[in-house]
């Protein structure tokens with residue numbers, strides 16, 4: 229059975245060309261880039277070249293990039309730098325639909341006595357701009373908002389948000405881990421102060437990330453140590469991975485038209501096919517969205533059961549719900565959007581990449597209807613091919629779910 233991998237927002241396959249350029253740095257090119265001898269010098273040169281490739285993808289200067297271990301470290305670094313360089317300010321603005329790397333930091337800051345505003349979204353996952361604007365104050369140290377949502381693909385209006393922050397002198401960070409390589413980015417002409425990215429979301433390996441810090445922005449390092457990265461992140465550089473990320477950036481830049489053409493068309497065809505299954509809907513704004521992502525609810529059945537059956541048929545996807553073991557909390561993103569429980573529980577995220585093909589979409593469109601039908605035949609909310617809501621059972625929306633428990 230061939231695997232159909234539709235979980236590229238969780239992680240991507242390392243591109244063979246990326247692996248190829250990494251290998252010498254595990255073998256003969258083992259020098260420390262800080263060393264004065266030729267073994268160090270040749271590695272330092274490769275590092276410089278990789279930094280230029282990544283800067284070209286982002287439209288920034290190479291020295292504005294700080295390499296680190298992952299997207300999560302980038303998010304942590306951005307938050308703590310903004311707070312430590314502005315110790316008098318005690319307020320952070322973020323949203324209700326962020327990645328856990330931001331959400332859990334925000335929760336921790338609250339416990340430390342900081343004020344945190346989590347701006348809401350509408351039914352389509354779009355940021356409440358009025359609430360955002362009125363949340364800012366002279367006490368705001370940082371606005372941190374997701375660019376492309378990892379669960380729904382919905383894009384926040386980062387330029388408008390950045391402009392609004394810039395006019396008020398407020399530092400603006402965006403988690404662009406899902407966005408880099410999927411839509412064009414031109415940091416030089418943006419109002420973004422800091423931006424997070426992660427290698428393994430764009431066909432480089434896991435364990436390499438980067439933070440863009442605009443030239444001139446005050447910065448406090450998260451990892452204190454040696455003089456690496458201009459003293460902004462201590463620790464000997466992860467040379468093979470940085471070189472791999474450079475190649476991945478180069479490939480991503482070449483493949484942007486394919487990502488927004490062929491991959492988007494595959495996503496759209498998959499989505500349109502799935503929507504012909506009854507009681508099915510897309511979660512999130514379908515216009516202003518990443519080209520590779522769709523989040524679909526199959527009402528009245530469980531996301532986890534769908535995943536299990538899909539996996540059995542060779543399809544890798546992910547779900548936003550976790551209505552298991554008595555926990556009634558589906559995805560915080562879908563809840564913030566006000567998606568009803570009966571739909572949120574049956575939500576599936578399908579995220580494509582340049583590795584996917586037309587044949588895979590054809591195959592998925594054969595498998596999905598069978599899986600959904602099988603599960604609905606077992607659902608107390610489904611009878612004779614249609615919803616059966618008068619069955620007397622309480623759902624999560626009633627606060628005491630007899631379906632989940």
Ligand SMILES: *Cc1c(COP(=O)(O)O)cnc(C)c1O
Pocket residue numbers: 237238297298299300301327329374376377378403404405406426427428429435437
């Ligand atoms: C994957 C992801 C992260 C975390 O990146 P890691 O490199 O896995 O730490 C952060 N934010 C978003 C939006 C992500 O999708």
